[in-house]
Amino acid sequence: MDSYLIQVNGHGDHAPMLDVHLKTNGNSMSLGKVKGRKPRWAVRASEMSKKTFNPVRAIVDSMKVEPNPKKAMISLSLGDPTVFGNLPTNDEVTQAVKEVLDSGRYNGYAPSVGYQSCREAVAAYYNCPEAPLEAQDVILTSGCSQAIELALAVLANPGQNILVPRPGFSLYKTLALSMGIEVKLYNLLPEKAWEIDLKHLESLVDEKTACLIVNNPSNPCGSVFSKSHLQKILAVASRQCVPILADEIYGDMIRDGLLRLSQRILGPCTIVQGALERILHRTPPEFYHNTLSILKSNADLCYAALSAIPGLQPVRPAGAMYLMVEIEMEHFPEFENDVEFTERLISEQSVFCLPATCFEYPNFFRVVITVPEEMILEACSRIQEFCEMHYQGAEVAQDLECDK
The missing domain is CATH 3.90.1150.10 (Aspartate Aminotransferase, domain 1)
Known part of the structure; x- marks a missing residue:
């Protein structure tokens, strides 16, 4: 096997020199002298942190x-x-969490997408004939903010754009800009109870549009779209072939991507998962x-x-x-x-x-x-x-x- 020998020469106050000799099969070959470099701290803020703005x-x-x-x-x-x-948590929720804490069965790491039993409970709770839901369709997150981050990350690449309501929840823009995703703001109309200006919305779509965010009910507006208005929004999205990011999990086209992204973290709170089925079914x-x-x-x-x-x-x-x-x-x-x-x-x-x-x-x-x-x-x-x-x-x- 080849052997390598590095000799370091340096005396007194002079900077050390690296005298590098390559010794292979008994033959020595000099690679010359390389001036040594004193290490320096150079810890800098990341590009993502510089782009993050709330x-x-x-x-x-x-x-x-x-x-x-x-x-x-x-x-x-x-x-x-x-x-x-004046809006306290229901006693069933509080008691369920207390019992889970006392059980000691949910104190460790869980699967990154959430416990299977909890995903089944959520799927059963929200399942309906018009939109069947199974456990594999559910990914549990640490709050809605993380769910938004996962959805944005799986839908859009740096350089693409997303359509965000104006006025709208500020976290959409904060997360998108940190990922290098452009934000285009479509108008809501106060004189129409904050309905979407559909013409303005559609005018913003281009070949780099990754998704349309629909926030309903709205923060900060408190508005709720009628069924007919939602159908008009769907018509725009369908006509432009732009997926909608709402409070729901997407299907097969991005399922694998969501699974991979969820593995970046340790997953949602285990204590709440342990209490989740009781919270869903026993809260009056x-x-x-x-x-x-x-x-x-x-x-x-x-x-x-x-x-x-x-x-x-x-x-x-x-x-x-x-x-x-x-x-x-x-x-x-x-x-x-x-x-x-x-x-x-x-x-x-x-x-x-x-x-x-x-x-x-x-x-x-x-x-x-x-x-x-x-x-x-x-x-x-x-x-x-x-x-x-x-x-x-x-x-x-x-x-x-x-x-x-």
């Missing part, structure tokens, strides 16, 4: 504003239905009915209160946990945009709403309607006080605009 975090984190210390803070910005205590229907009743009541209450405020135009929601409100900026000329409007709302009234610039839709703001009824009433009262203080009539607003 507009909600970027805008909210940059707000340098303190709430009014004389008023308790009311946050209508956080889309978490449990944080305020009344729990969902009561939750929806609370959200509908809050939506109606918030819509009515905000509709009575000069300078604001709320759009009535039909689902989800959100309500979008248009700011008639011509009546608030001292504010440059919705970000400045909501910053001042925080500093003066201690009410925190997300500016819709976070969702690519300026001059609106988003309200979360999961808070208790008395908190909604108090928040709307403060918003009214704020608007009445800063509202300018048409003539005054026009004069102020001309003076700029």
Whole structure:
């Protein structure tokens, strides 16, 4: 067998030199001297990290504003239905998770796509004659955000584009840009309860379009598409041969890709998987009915209160946990945009709403309607006080605009 000998020569303060000799079958051959290099740290941020941008975090984190210390803070910005205590988790869910924890049977690693029994439970729960579902059609993920990431990664390559609603959930763009995928924004129409502008949507399709994202019910709009509108969306997708990314798993055309991508992680939470079948089958229907009743009541209450405020135009929601409100900026000329409007709302009234610039839709703001009824009433009262203080009539607003 050939042998290799590397000799290192260097004396005193001089940089070491590598005197490389190749010795093969007894014959020595010099390859010359190679100057040694002192190792240096060169840990740099990846290209993916540089491309990752979350507009909600970027805008909210940059707000340098303190709430009014004389008023308790009311946050209508956080889309978490449990944080305020008026929409608690059902007791069946809590008990199921407790029993799984006590059993000790779900503390280890699970298959990356989820336990077979859990996938069977999900398939059985959502199966219907019009759309048969089996366990192999189900991949469990760590939350919906990971499901979106998997679906985007399996559908689109760097250099392709996806069609995303505007206003829309900011994570679509955050994930896509980090993967080198272009984002094209199609318009939703507030005057039509946030239906899709189908002509605008279809005009964006080209040979590099990988998928169309349909978010229904919508975050941030709280809208729900009618059956006829969904059929029109399907007609566009069918005509252009563009797959739709919705809250569902795709079939055979991308199944193997999803399986491979799911193996990049350890898989979804094992504790929740252990409790999943009980959660699906033993949570009483009344729990969902009561939750929806609370959200509908809050939506109606918030819509009515905000509709009575000069300078604001709320759009009535039909689902989800959100309500979008248009700011008639011509009546608030001292504010440059919705970000400045909501910053001042925080500093003066201690009410925190997300500016819709976070969702690519300026001059609106988003309200979360999961808070208790008395908190909604108090928040709307403060918003009214704020608007009445800063509202300018048409003539005054026009004069102020001309003076700029």
